[in-house]
Amino acid sequence: MAIKASFGADEWKLILGSPLLAGMAVTLAEPNGLWGVFKESLASGRALLSARSDADAGEIAKAIVADMESSEGRGEARESLRAELAGKTPADAKQNILAMLTRVAQIVDAKAPTEAPAFKTWLSHVAETVAEASSEGGFMGFGGTQVSAAEKATLTDVAKALSAA
Template sequence: MTLKEKFSSEDWAAVLQAPMLVGLAVTAADPGGLIGAVQESAAVASSVQKAGEGTLAAEISAAYRTSEGRSAATDGVKPLVKGKKPAEISEAAILRVGEIAALVDGASPEHAAEFRAFLIDTATRVAEAAKEGGFMGFGGEAVSEAERKALDTLRATLSLQA
């Protein structure tokens, strides 16, 4: 039995959304320019690709390599962002991540801690992917105050300490 089989199709689609949502929570907390957004999106992809074998993250990675998996993830995220300001998007994404973590707790409690750690690692990679507040890549800070707050809120939501 694969880990995916522990979830209903609706719940699995939600699990697939989680890495995108943590990335979105951090990116929307302190939106930068196009280059920063691309770097932060690449950080989500990199984090998912580096998932260890036999983990829930590895099954998410395998799903992302299919058009169905990518569609399930993105289709669930779109309604969350439509018509919202960046701060509202960040807040909604964090709330949804907490709901998804609870789904994993119920369906696969033996993988819940690993899944939560994977999400925090992904969010941290996103926060560190692009400098904020600089000009054309010069100056700025690696992780902005708003991104730190989003990370702290994610850690609290997922009950993980820094």
């Protein structure tokens, strides 16, 4: 896609991983056991793929989806995230993720200003989808809160990171 050419290789790797970052920030806010993490991971993937058919998804989101459909694109996204987050505590990883999302917003604002608002809205939607994927505090998937206070706070943090550019 033409929009991808607007960014340097390292910038694109960071942008490519940004939907994963947005979802991981929410998951790290309040991990809800293996099943909850699994449901949130699936939600992140579904939110990513929904951009393919979403008329409101911008060119950047569609370019990310196109790259993520290849094993090379998925590998690039995973490797860049692994390099940034390996060995970090969940709290430190969350702070790193928010800093990386701020950097993504700055890059997109500078290099694709007309695409930036739609892209940042889409990233926020990815985070919200992950937050809503698994109830917190219930028993075996029953009861609990759809979006916990910690997740709501993280959604606010993600929104701030994306608008901080």
